[in-house]
Amino acid sequence: MTTTHEPHSAFATPLDALLDRVEKDMQDDLVPAEIFNNDEVFRAEMERIFTTTWVFVAHETEIPNAGDFVQRKIGLDPVIVTRDGKGGINVLSNYCRHRGTQVCQTDAGNSRFFTCPYHGWTYANDGKLVGTPLMHRAYGQPLDPEQWGLKRAAKVATRNGFVFAALSDDVPPLDEWLGGAGWMLDVITQLHPDGMRVAGPPERYIVNGDWKTAGENFAGDVYHLPTLHTSIQEVEMIEGLQGTCEIARTYEFENGHTFIGHAWTEAIGPFFTHWGYGALEGYTEHFDLSGFDETQKFVAEHQPPTVGTIFPNLSFIRIFSPLPDGPPGVFTSFRQWQPVAPGKLELWNWQFVWKFQDEESAQRDYVGGQYCFGSAGLYEQDDTVAWEGVQRAAASPWMRKEGMKFNYQQGNNSPVDQTPDPDWKGPGIHRNTGYGEHVQFNFLRQWLRTMKGDRA
């Protein structure tokens, strides 16, 4: 293949040259389509992002008791998240140290030990090697339990019960890494000091979309609502979709973490506080915001985050919604976009409920949440299918030959005032509009920085 002929060179882009091109294009608010479906990009993402940054693995309420475990993913790597006998949380590689066979073949359970089915090496749930069959004849003496224990994530830390792990020692402390996102996670999950719990295990399904497409959508793409979700308005489960960008408020934090909220009390009425919890029975009377700073109180009451993405692949949504079978509810879902292959992800979706809720109330929010966001969710059914096109365009021979770039130019084109709020007292940048696509760019800039090996 010739390297001088222009069109052909588009097919033979070395990764670092592509990343340089992405950086240059992003200065013009453009993003080369091919990053959303490219073998080399994907491999680099798995190595440069998922082995170097904090990644969410579980919520503590999934493993409350000694011996509890869940199997999770850090990028492509299967990990076992365990609660050991001392109450500690361990994030362990699910590859046997002897030949690599997976020692845990279940999604969740309770066990003190994990025994490899191949040769029987056995590990305690804190990762230590505690047994090797026929030890005296095979090895003469016990192998060092630490040296030959399951590989452990270099760092494990929690915030409000959310367990994160990093496969590198070279990471800032979790709270520092989360920064403004931790401040916002408090707003979301600590309206009551006891916090929230998972309503059930995560539901999982394959989406033919790239993990970054999902991440940037949940970073705050409110612009798609009036089109993609217009059917929800027609069945009267939401109203005012045309105004979604007008009443949206952005929260752009360091390290790519991004949220977008809506000014509900301004748009709907002073009674519609705290995501609309204020309009319902059984919630705000339990709330205790005394631990919040003044800005957190204001955000929670008037302009709470609707969606958000904690880089790289944990997202959040909380919406108020009428339901067909009774009074409205407010639903909270955290979801993780597990990369599977270029242009393909597995969606893990957890509904969350308040620990103070009784069983009936919790079930109502759980079921209502699934009715809106989940594999059968009225909203989500359409989102995941729309994302398929992004990665198809990204892999298109014609579009690659054309060097297709996606348009992220609302920021320069929109006449709406998008300047950062000069009176904002919270962390990061706050804008009083959803126009501008600033939130998606905040996420993608972090992606680019990490891929290029720059420290934030």
Added chain:
Amino acid sequence: MTATTNTAATTNTVDHATYTAVAQFLAHEARLLDEGREQEWFELLDDDLLYTVPSRQSTEPRSAEINRNAWRIRDTKAHVRTRIARQNTGKAYSEVPPSRTMRLVGSIEVAATTEPDVVEAHSSLLLYRQRGIDVHFDLIPCRRNDRIRLTDAGPRLLAREVILTETSIKTANLGVFL
């Protein structure tokens, strides 16, 4: 397999006419859905319908795989009505145009219950689905545990529990009824 392992089917046997009516019902509702006749299908739902898709995970023991307190879907008839109404807006974009489907229903067992007008029906379903301009297809395999009310107007679906064969599903969404 010995007869004693399957006591439910042997002690609660229904007569041939009932079996045939229920098997016909399952075949008929599958055809209605395959032919895009959701409104006619909706007429076959009992007012007390409960349609659930419980969570399934890989666990040991195997008996813990299905968690009946965790759901992908837990719909009453009102939920189903709104789902169909949304499809009928023509703007539920993942189903515009609607998936081409073929529901293969088999392994039907029918058993009496303690309620004289209600029977249990267990069946397997393999749903073939091709969406929009896709050249590939999705398969959704599952088992269904139904309760069916026998009325003067014919059988009505009272409860359906869908046990998905897979823990992580491969189709884009559950925008089709199982």
